[in-house]
Amino acid sequence: xxxxxxxxxxxxxxxxxxxxxxxxxxxxxxxxxxxxxxxxxxxxxxxxxxxxxxxxxxxxxxxxxxxxxxxxxxxxxxxxxxxxxxxxxxxxxxxxxxxxxxxxxxxxxxxxxxxxxxxxxxxxxxxxxxxxxxxxxxxxxxxxxxxxxxxxxxxxxxxxxxxxxxxxxxxxxxxxxxxxxxxxxxxxxxxxxxxxxxxxxxxxxxxxxxxxxxxxxxxxxxxxxxxxxxxxxxxxxxxxxxxxxxxxxxxxxxxxxxxxxxxxxxxxxxxxxxxxxxxxxxxxxxxxxxxxxxxxxxxxxxxx
Amino acid sequence: xxxxxxxxxxxxxxxxxxxxxxxxxxxxxxxxxxxxxxxxxxxxxxxxxxxxxxxxxxxxxxxxxxxxxxxxxxxxxxxxxxxxxxxxxxxxxxxxxxxxxxxxxxxxxxxxxxxxxxxxxxxxxxxxxxxxxxxxxxxxxxxxxxxxxxxxxxxxxxxxxxxxxxxxxxxxxxxxxxxxxxxxxxxxxxxxxxxxxxxxxxxxxxxxxxxxxxxxxxxxxxxxxxxxxxxxxxxxxxxxxxxxxxxxxxxxxxxx
Numbered sequence: 070x071x072x073x074x075x076x077x078x079x080x081x082x083x084x085x086x087x088x089x090x091x092x093x094x095x096x097x098x099x100x101x102x103x104x105x106x107x108x109x110x111x112x113x114x115x116x117x118x119x120x121x122x123x124x125x126x127x128x129x130x131x132x133x134x135x136x137x138x139x140x141x142x143x144x145x146x147x148x149x150x151x152x153x154x155x156x157x158x159x160x161x162x163x164x165x166x167x168x169x170x171x172x173x174x175x176x177x178x179x180x181x182x183x184x185x186x187x188x189x190x191x192x193x194x195x196x197x198x199x200x201x202x203x204x205x206x207x208x209x210x211x212x213x214x215x216x217x218x219x220x221x222x223x224x225x226x227x228x229x230x231x232x233x234x235x236x237x238x239x240x241x242x243x244x245x246x247x248x249x250x251x252x253x254x255x256x257x258x259x260x261x262x263x264x265x266x267x268x269x270x271x272x273x274x275x276x277x278x279x280x281x282x283x284x285x286x287x288x289x290x291x292x293x294x295x296x297x298x299x300x301x302x303x304x305x306x307x308x309x310x311x312x313x314x315x316x317x318x319x320x321x322x323x324x325x326x327x328x329x330x331x332x333x334x335x336x337x338x339x340x341x342x343x344x345x346x347x348x349x350x351x352x353x354x355x356x357x358x359x360x361x362x363x364x365x366x367x368x369x370x371x372x373x
Numbered sequence: 374x375x376x377x378x379x380x381x382x383x384x385x386x387x388x389x390x391x392x393x394x395x396x397x398x399x400x401x402x403x404x405x406x407x408x409x410x411x412x413x414x415x416x417x418x419x420x421x422x423x424x425x426x427x428x429x430x431x432x433x434x435x436x437x438x439x440x441x442x443x444x445x446x447x448x449x450x451x452x453x454x455x456x457x458x459x460x461x462x463x464x465x466x467x468x469x470x471x472x473x474x475x476x477x478x479x480x481x482x483x484x485x486x487x488x489x490x491x492x493x494x495x496x497x498x499x500x501x502x503x504x505x506x507x508x509x510x511x512x513x514x515x516x517x518x519x520x521x522x523x524x525x526x527x528x529x530x531x532x533x534x535x536x537x538x539x540x541x542x543x544x545x546x547x548x549x550x551x552x553x554x555x556x557x558x559x560x561x562x563x564x565x566x567x568x569x570x571x572x573x574x575x576x577x578x579x580x581x582x583x584x585x586x587x588x589x590x591x592x593x594x595x596x597x598x599x600x601x602x603x604x605x606x607x608x609x610x611x612x613x614x615x616x617x618x619x620x621x622x623x624x625x626x627x628x629x
Contacts, residue, residue, distance in 0.1 A: 096451025
């Protein structure tokens with residue numbers, strides 16, 4: 070097993086959503102979540118964590134704890150059955166086996182097996198970098214809802230035509246000691262954010278694309294910059310609600326690079342993954358990242 | 374006595390009210406017990422029951438004050454929860470009953486100034502000042518729940534004087550105040566037009582099992598403006614700002 074997470078990390082992750090529902094509000098007809106005051110689209114942290122868990126489990130074959138597992142009867146497994154199936158007898162077994170508990174922690178009141186871990190990795194709710202439009206789509210199905218009906222039924226759903234969403238997160242090395250999160254787990258987390266987002270292909274989610282992932286690793290103890298998501302802004306020739314594609318906008322990372330430069334003595338390494346279709350200002354940001362930030366230790370990640 | 378002031382803010386906050394474990398309402402600011410948790414996280418103190426909630430022991434004698442800086446705004450956030458109530462061991466329920474939807478009141482764009490004082494010098498106090506001055510925290514501080522990551526900023530370290538027996542004089546107070554022991558607030562508060570006054574009851578002290586042992590009735594202005602009020606005691610900072618601090622051993626009897 071690789072060594073425990075050594076340093077504090079700060080993560081900025083941008084993805085966009087086209088003609089889909091990034092995260093429905095179950096208390097509001099499953100409409101995309103909107104901050105009514107600003108028109109900004111909101112995505113909960115648990116949506117992103119679900120993406121990460123599903124990727125780690127379904128594509129990487131790792132054990133994740135928080136997962137709907139159906140029994141043959143069609144019922145969902147209970148937590149107790151899941152613990153027995155995974156042969157988990159103690160909290161430390163749980164940490165050894167389940168990567169999602171090492172990353173995100175867990176609180177569960179299970180008889181004789183109570184576990185409480187605060188996860189080292191925390192994400193804020195994601196927010197779109199612009200106000201979004203919501204579309205109401207009506208359609209018809211070809212399958213009738215009941216036998217002996219002659220026609221299909223109507224369907225309806227809410228989507229956003231376009232939303233560029235920023236997530237901000239922190240991985241805390243002191244909590245990693247408690248939950249046993251490793252360096253390898255951290256790299257898997259980054260991969261799962263990128264590839265897991267690309268792999269969202271259910272009907273309501275198809276149309277997700279990761280665009281930018283920046284992982285800042287600090288060498289200064291117990292320090293992080295904070296509010297990274299507030300340091301990037303978009304520019305567009307269109308009104309924000311009329312943006313329909315990544316090519317309709319550019320992302321200004323000037324502030325972010327300046328702040329990184331101001332903190333360069335505290336930073337050990339920057340890891341970056343970017344999509345070529347994302348226009349950034351300044352235009353040559355990625356090619357000249359070292360000179361813009363004063364940091365030599367830069368690693369470009371390619372997950373494909 | 375010295376007092377440390379720092380600002381704390383985030384996109385969202387949820388300080389659940391204590392009526393039920395799944396209470397859908399939030400306090401408008403972090404109650405004193407929550408402030409102890411936030412400061413405990415910055416210091417990296419254990420909140421594990423096995424350690425008897427060490428942070429409560431260390432911070433037990435600290436004084437805390439809270440000032441609302443930006444107007445209180447709430448947002449009704451829909452959540453999809455897993456039903457655990459009917460299940461014996463919090464198991465996941467069969468699909469048709471497995472989820473239920475609830476709306477949780479959440480604070481939007483919360484921004485506060487926190488005041489922390491210690492009557493006695495201690496290594497933890499010195500460490501806290503150092504950490505906040507250098508924008509450092511051992512654990513990641515958050516506003517009520519872990520996804521509402523908090524950002525913070527050092528404001529200053531001030532000499533502060535406790536002013537007592539001043540019930541006859543109206544003073545301008547910048548922070549949330551306790552009105553324990555005051556039966557008719559109209560005798561003590563100068564009501565001004567344009568201000569929105571709010572009264573609430575917050576937890577102040579917990580024992581080592583996190584059982585609340587003291588509540589306090591508080592008064593505050595929703596937009597973070599000063600209260601013109603007569604108080605039995607308040608604290609004056611060297612820069613002239615007056616605030617109220619919640620002491621661990623409050624000498625005023627609980628009003629109700």
